[in-house]
Amino acid sequence: MLLRALDYARPGSVDEAVGLLAGREDARALAGGQSLVNVMKTRVASPELVVDLNRIDALRGIAATPDGLEIGAMTTYAAIVDSPEIAAARPVLAEVARTIADVQVRNRGTIGGNVCSNDPTNHFPPLLAALEADFTIRGADGERTVTADDFFEGVYLTAVQPGELLTSVRIPAKEDTRDGWASITLGKDGTGIVNVAATVRGGTARVAIGCVAATPVVVTASADETAIRDAVRSADLDPPADVHASADYRRHLAEVLAARAVADAR
Amino acid sequence: MSEHQVTVTVNGERYEREVEARKLLVHFVRDDLDLTGTHVGCDTGNCGACTVLLDKQAVKSCMLLAVQADGAEITTVEGLAADGEQTPLQRAFSEHHGLQCGYCTPGMLLSATYLLSRNPQPSEEDIRRAIQGNICRCTGYVNIVKAIRAAAGA
Numbered sequence: 241m242l243l244r245a246l247d248y249a250r251p252g253s254v255d256e257a258v259g260l261l262a263g264r265e266d267a268r269a270l271a272g273g274q275s276l277v278n279v280m281k282t283r284v285a286s287p288e289l290v291v292d293l294n295r296i297d298a299l300r301g302i303a304a305t306p307d308g309l310e311i312g313a314m315t316t317y318a319a320i321v322d323s324p325e326i327a328a329a330r331p332v333l334a335e336v337a338r339t340i341a342d343v344q345v346r347n348r349g350t351i352g353g354n355v356c357s358n359d360p361t362n363h364f365p366p367l368l369a370a371l372e373a374d375f376t377i378r379g380a381d382g383e384r385t386v387t388a389d390d391f392f393e394g395v396y397l398t399a400v401q402p403g404e405l406l407t408s409v410r411i412p413a414k415e416d417t418r419d420g421w422a423s424i425t426l427g428k429d430g431t432g433i434v435n436v437a438a439t440v441r442g443g444t445a446r447v448a449i450g451c452v453a454a455t456p457v458v459v460t461a462s463a464d465e466t467a468i469r470d471a472v473r474s475a476d477l478d479p480p481a482d483v484h485a486s487a488d489y490r491r492h493l494a495e496v497l498a499a500r501a502v503a504d505a506r
Numbered sequence: 507m508s509e510h511q512v513t514v515t516v517n518g519e520r521y522e523r524e525v526e527a528r529k530l531l532v533h534f535v536r537d538d539l540d541l542t543g544t545h546v547g548c549d550t551g552n553c554g555a556c557t558v559l560l561d562k563q564a565v566k567s568c569m570l571l572a573v574q575a576d577g578a579e580i581t582t583v584e585g586l587a588a589d590g591e592q593t594p595l596q597r598a599f600s601e602h603h604g605l606q607c608g609y610c611t612p613g614m615l616l617s618a619t620y621l622l623s624r625n626p627q628p629s630e631e632d633i634r635r636a637i638q639g640n641i642c643r644c645t646g647y648v649n650i651v652k653a654i655r656a657a658a659g660a
Contacts, residue, residue, distance in 0.1 A: 343621075
């Protein structure tokens with residue numbers, strides 16, 4: 241468990257962090273560290289410069305605005321669970337954050353790290369895809385905002401380029417939308433086998449399925465079980481098979497959990 | 507490649523050390539500060555035997571670089587008891603047989619301390635959730651939960 245030798249920097253501002261990340265090819269941002277430190281232990285990733293984001297206050301915080309919720313990328317799962325703003329505006333975020341791993345991981349792990357690492361089994365990619373969140377990215381050239389459809393590009397790949405930082409996520413106001421989440425995991429709060437987020441407005445459901453492809457698979461259908469299951473079947477999922485589940489079982493779970501997430505939406 | 511000056515307060519005592527950036531906090535605590543009560547139980551951040559309080563929050567010290575703790579306050583298992591007197595929590599673990607080999611115990615004590623600092627009257631469900639990040643291979647958890655319950659009731 242000895243990491244490769246590395247340089248470490250602890251910037252105090254987003255601009256400083258972006259400068260450090262852009263200035264060196266082998267630099268990686270350190271957010272919660274609950275994924276990155278692990279891969280560094282096994283030397284699957286050995287960045288030469290680790291840029292610690294944990295002292296950048298501008299990246300933390302949860303603000304309720306008329307447009308919805310603005311969540312800083314370095315906001316921890318624990319802060320999301322405890323947030324009165326989230327409980328009032330979009331409680332599904334806290335309900336899902338509460339199911340990630342364990343207390344210690346939730347005290348450090350961040351929403352930004354969760355979406356930027358974009359492991360196919362992560363919670364926030366399908367949830368934010370269903371909620372139609374926006375992602376604000378800062379680079380040396382300035383700032384841009386990307387939709388959920390465009391943010392998730394591939395396994396461990398997002399629209400955040402080398403030398404850039406995700407700074408915040410915006411979740412639209414709930415209004416009359418109902419939100420749902422359903423998942424089957426390895427043990428209680430373990431890794432997802434299949435997870436599904438759903439938003440229902442009027443009679444229409446938007447469903448985002450995780451763990452079945454490189455990025456969340458989004459389908460829309462009218463919010464009844466038959467239509468949902470047909471839509472998931474028509475998505476022609478090609479999920480991975482592994483020691484935890486066959487491709488067929490994941491395909492089956494996707495249908496069941498999509499229907500369940502829609503039925504449970506509130 | 508880079509060495510850094512780290513200043514930490516551990517169990518109320520201030521330490522200044524020079525560390526390699528790659529050193530994990532758990533190794534710093536054990537090897538540099540000689541506080542070997544915090545254990546390394548896995549390589550993967552799953553078992554929680556390395557749990558400490560960092561600025562009052564329960565964290566896995568094998569998932570942090572020591573340099574990240576610069577300026578922080580840390581509590582390890584050695585810091586729970588004042589003057590060698592066991593805390594009610596430690597006594598409860600002893601009385602309710604909440605340990606066998608003792609390897610997970612420091613981590614369990616820190617997680618329980620964190621729980622009770624935020625929720626002095628936890629339900630059984632609260633307790634089980636609070637130690638979800640701490641794996642025990644010996645006890646089957648039943649007596650650990652009993653011990654924490656007893657400490658909360660005390």
